[in-house]
Structures are given as structure tokens and as C-alpha cells.
Amino acid sequence: MTTPDPTTSAPATSSEGAAAPTLRIDDPEGTRSRLTFFKVMAFVVGVGLLVLVVEMVLSYGFGLKGTDNPLYWWPQPHGFIYMVYLVATALLGFKVGWSIVRIVGVMLAGCVPFLSFWVERRVAREVEDGLAAARQ
Secondary structure, X not given: OOOOOHHHHXXXXXXXOOEOXXXXXXXXXXXXXXXXXXXXXXXXXXXXXXHHHHHHHHHHHOXXXXXXXXXXXXXXXXXXXXXXXXXXXXXXXXXHOOOHHHHHHHHHHOOOXXXXXXXXXXXHHHHHHHHHHHHO
């Protein structure tokens, strides 16, 4: 019978005490830069989504169509920004070893108002904890 490896036998725990997924951080500097890119894009997409909601309320709720709507131009730039968020999420997710399901779940968080802010905080805390553990 072999002795279990202590680094893999017990899952890491987050600050709430729940088991956190194990991250693969073999390049702390590269991971940190991808995390920063992800954090910026999650914030930008979150704000952009709120602006898109305002544009939709003006368009569908108040009947402001076309150039009558002061935000008529916003949906297309928002779509482009969301695509950059998808890239940022994929870069971070593949770097730290997330599953495809987890990557897609974080990507979909950018579709729900306010959810991208909450998911960004959770992801940032998890990856920063992993970076701190990698330094030790």
C-alpha cells in the first residue's frame, strides 16, 4: 500500500470553506497577466451589458427606434466587446486548467446583467489564491 500524496489527496478550500477546483499554475507571471486581462474585460462587459439593457428599454419600452434612441449604436460594439471577453476567459481558463464546461459557464456569465461582476470576483479570488499557493 502506498502513502497518498498530500498535495493531491485533499482538495483546496476557498475562503467560504467549500472545496475549490484545483488550478494548474505553472507560469505565475503569464497567469497573472491573463487574470488581469480577464478582470478588465469582465468589468467592461458587465458595464456594457447594463448599457445594452438601457438601450433595449429605450427601444422596446419607450418605442425609440433608430436614431431616435440615443444608444442605437451600442449593440454592435457591445457584441465585439463580448467576443474579446470570450477570448479573455478562454485564455485564462486554458492557462489554469479549467474544464470546457467551466470555461463556457464563465463565458455565459457575461450574458446576464450583474452576473459578470459576481463571477469575476469569484474567479479572481480563486486564481489569486492559486497564485499565492504557487509562490510558496
